[in-house]
Amino acid sequence: MVEDLSCEESQITILNRPLICLFCEHDVFIPYRTYRNVEKPGIDVFFVNYTAVCTDCGGVIQFVDPSYFNNREGVYVWAFDQTLLHTRPPEPAIIRIVDEVTLQAQKKCLHLALRLLVQEKSVVDTVLSLAEEEEYCKVIALLESKTCQLVEEINAEKCLASVLNQLMTHRIVDSNQLLSIVINESYPGIEPFLKQYIK
Amino acid sequence: MVRRRGNYEIRIVGKQLSCPHCDGAIFSHREVYIDVVPFVDEEQKQQLTLQSFTCKDCGNIQQFQQLTKGMETNIVYKQVD
């Protein structure tokens, strides 16, 4: 499953059903992320959808991302799957530089999220000091009761993502609300959201 | 906005276009432009140019992108009035 469709010749499924051209019944498309302006409070807020063009006849299908949170099973269901027709050469590694302000915001949110898990007795309080010392791999190992395997470098952001996931899995916070904040507001929004749960 | 005046029968990759709603075969034409969400590093706003066909009888809209291979094009227009 993929989060976003990449703008390349591909076969696409939406919630496991293949996308088929209504006119010529071929199944290869180039999906573009397109948008329409929406009403207030939509200043700079766009209604994003996909406009997929059939590579055979040019036929157009428009759709939005129907991914959803399954409350019963407590998982987020990604709707799209995409098979690229042309394999790409591997992309050069991108070194992501996080600016200081963002990094501090990530650490602050991480601290709050971990305090919530400790408060709800989902994890021992040593995670707090491990996070302070930036031992993120160990933090995640504790949370997921696994051993620390260094397959990739774990930064504050990845650690935060994993901790927020735990908060949702243990139903400590409102998942729908948290997801919408993560998608729409990011760090400035996550902080007050978490704070309201701290006793 | 490019517009062909009048009404048309349309053939796309050799097949007659019909309306999925009412089976009509006569359409009016408009060229439409759709904004593409820019990539982070893109300065210039991109647009997708589509040919939009409105069923003369029921108003249903179908859209196609014009594809050209050498001298050939996927969309062929035949004016009917």
Ligand SMILES: [Zn+2]
């Ligand atoms: Zn097609």
Ligand SMILES: [Zn+2]
């Ligand atoms: Zn019609």
